[in-house]
Amino acid sequence: MPTHTENASFTDAWKEWHAAHERHRADPHGFLAVTHLHWLGGSATRLEGAPGTWSVDNDVVRVVLEPGETLQREGQELNGEDGASLVLGPIAERGGINLRSGDSVIELAKRGGEYIVRPRHPRNALLADYTGTPAYQPDPSYAVTGTFVPFPEPRPTTVGAAVEGIQHVYEAPGEIRFSLAGEDLTLTAFNGHAPGTLSVLFTDATSGKTTYAANRSLAVGQPGPDGTVLLDFNRAVNLPCAYTDLATCPLPPAENRLAVAIEAGEQTPFERSGTRELGASELQGASELQGAK
Template sequence: MMKKYSYYLLLLAGIYLLPAFTFNDTAYEEQIQQWHQKRIESLKAESGWLNLAGLFWLDEGKNTFGGDSKNNVVFPADKSNPFLGEIWLDKGKVILKASPDAAVFNGDEPVTELDIFPDEKPVTLKHKSLRWFIIKRGDKYAVRLRDLESEYLKGFTGIERYPVQEKWLVKARFEATTGKKVSITDITGRTADQESPGTLIFSVNGKEYRLDAVGSTKNLFIIFADQTNKKETYGAGRFLYTSVEEDGTAWLDFNKSINPPCAFSPFATCPLPPKQNKLALAVSAGEKRYGDHE
């Protein structure tokens, strides 16, 4: 799977995977605060989730785009020229043809015609405060739009969290598997069987729990739900990242449980927890509910 969710992993792994440590109240809390500050910076960055401004599924063939409501892909009228050009989808190939006066740029270079989805490596284009690129979900293609002057970005004031607690830094046993698939559905309703390197087995208050991970042993991606989702945390679950130690164990630091991108924007396409990752446990750690994007 991880072609589908590699974007999440590449963007987030460097922030959320930190070395294991021996617990010390003050040092650990300081480390969590530093990690959280990087988390906030990543959300507010140009590549972060707070500036998402649109998600537009492309039809096969010609898709006109710009600020005029007559276009197939309608950008914010106050941020875009009425007609910027055409985006052509031809059996997985995506070509942008800009109108002569569109002021569409690839970096500092004006664009007239460009393959904007070569080898699943999307090109980011810009016009005024807008940025956009192509994403692929299953066999569908869409324009993901960002606005560097987004109201979601301007209105962001931080994320409420539970107090840091030692009890939620949990040592897990990693049970490796070969050829295992995990069925994951995203919020658009698309389901895919994703490769899983194994399962994390851990105990809280003497009771054993299990979480299936995707990704790799160096970068395990866990999508989980728990009983706090009902009222205190994001209703569709949260994310957690970790890695496998040389001795076959892994730290599950639930103090680093994070909201998925869909908590911050209605334009994200997030994976949902597989049914086996819905814990009969209230994980009162990490990020609490943010916003109304359920």
């Protein structure tokens, strides 16, 4: 049984982590700043929120800028001369590059084998009105030890996406076995962002009730020599699709849809639950409507 001091320390560490995660989410050019989602094709097309005309062919993206239009990559101007195309790519699946255009960042990425362009602007209403994400109070009982069991060979795993028409393929190095709420459970694990780490996508009995219906994600540290890992579900987070329809987030594999209720981690965002506090722009609009009556 954890002592009061241990519980207080656990709570303080969670609060510090959660505050840092919220700061990252509210980055001026983070996913809350995305204003549009454009799918590139073979015909040169002007995209709302981005300069130039864009097209893709044989894994190569071409951008033609009009006089006075510019793009920057890592501080370097990419201006085309005399209508010449800027050539970008190829880009690896789930990879991307960021280009600057004035106050905006233009994300060029590859998702589900297709190229997308997502302008990101720091004054996007979703970001400007963001008030934070609700979460369960931290509970040490939802921080459990598990065992990572590697597959004989990494297993390509195809999953659906938050948008129709594409699929994601992830390499699953193994599965994590653990016990929670008196049940023995298993989650297929994908490779994490840092080498040696893992990531799991899952739903549970709270999904669609108190937590976002489609998915949540949990980062897992590098397994110990005996395969031991820590699953701290208090740090389960929402993916971008929980906030915006302009995201292409993966869905969990079927085996990661748990029947138990994991009442820990982030809950359904106010933006999706219908209980979001009014942001500054909406308050102004409401005031103008009231005055017009």
